[in-house]
Amino acid sequence: MSPRRLRLAVLASGRGTNLQALLDAGQDPDYPAEVALVLSDRADAPALRRAREAGAEAEWIDPAPGGLFERIGGRIEGAGAGLVCCAGFMRILPPEFVRRFAGRILNIHPSLLPSFPGLHAQRKAVRAGVRVAGCTVHFIDEGVDTGPVVLQAAVPVLPGDDEEALSGRILRYEHRIYPLAVRLIAEGRVRLEGRKVLIEGTGGEGQGFISPPLAGLPGGGEGR
Numbered sequence: 334m335s336p337r338r339l340r341l342a343v344l345a346s347g348r349g350t351n352l353q354a355l356l357d358a359g360q361d362p363d364y365p366a367e368v369a370l371v372l373s374d375r376a377d378a379p380a381l382r383r384a385r386e387a388g389a390e391a392e393w394i395d396p397a398p399g400g401l402f403e404r405i406g407g408r409i410e411g412a413g414a415g416l417v418c419c420a421g422f423m424r425i426l427p428p429e430f431v432r433r434f435a436g437r438i439l440n441i442h443p444s445l446l447p448s449f450p451g452l453h454a455q456r457k458a459v460r461a462g463v464r465v466a467g468c469t470v471h472f473i474d475e476g477v478d479t480g481p482v483v484l485q486a487a488v489p490v491l492p493g494d495d496e497e498a499l500s501g502r503i504l505r506y507e508h509r510i511y512p513l514a515v516r517l518i519a520e521g522r523v524r525l526e527g528r529k530v531l532i533e534g535t536g537g538e539g540q541g542f543i544s545p546p547l548a549g550l551p552g553g554g555e556g557r
């Protein structure tokens with residue numbers, strides 16, 4: 334582990350594919366961050382196995398005895414982590430914990446927040462009939478999925494989509510924007526100003542898209 338890289342603590346309860354994306358990013362010596370510690374509230378979380386396979390420290394924190402977040406906070410600080418990344422961590426963080434790591438704790442959520450916060454975001458998007466869905470990396474504040482947005486990626490919702498198909502399409506972008514957001518923070522390019530996250534070196538309009546594409550109709554295809 335290199336001392337000049339930002340040390341990450343990742344909190345995960347489940348399968349850990351976003352953790353994997355961060356572990357994989359850290360394999361590149363030029364990536365400015367590395368997973369130093371993975372903590373899970375579930376002893377059997379595949380995320381713990383992924384961490385160990387990648388050579389990262391991984392620990393189950395037993396939620397039963399109480400004081401869970403005190404202990405998690407202590408482990409994070411003990412590991413010298415500069416940024417905490419929640420990645421499918423299925424517990425609501427208490428306000429004291431959020432304040433302890435204010436401005437240094439991120440989450441990834443499978444919707445274009447502020448739409449569809451909370452559980453089953455992809456199912457809610459399919460049921461609502463939206464044409465565009467996506468994912469969000471945000472700083473955590475004291476609400477549920479309400480913190481300042483760092484990055485978002487949008488994907489189309491296709492006519493035949495069920496929850497599973499949409500989740501898969503969104504997940505591929507989760508795996509791109511989480512390591513990207515961490516990179517930007519590690520490079521010191523991200524500044525929080527109230528609810529806004531300012532990112533140095535970004536600009537331009539980017540690419541908009543119409544969903545669904547309506548090829549052949551005026552205004553429906555590619556922009557002029």
Ligand code: GRF
Nearest residue numbers: 348349350351421441442443
């Ligand atoms: C992801 O969809 C993430 O957006 C949400 O929980 C899921 C975790 O998946 N917060 P994984 O454990 O990273 O595979």
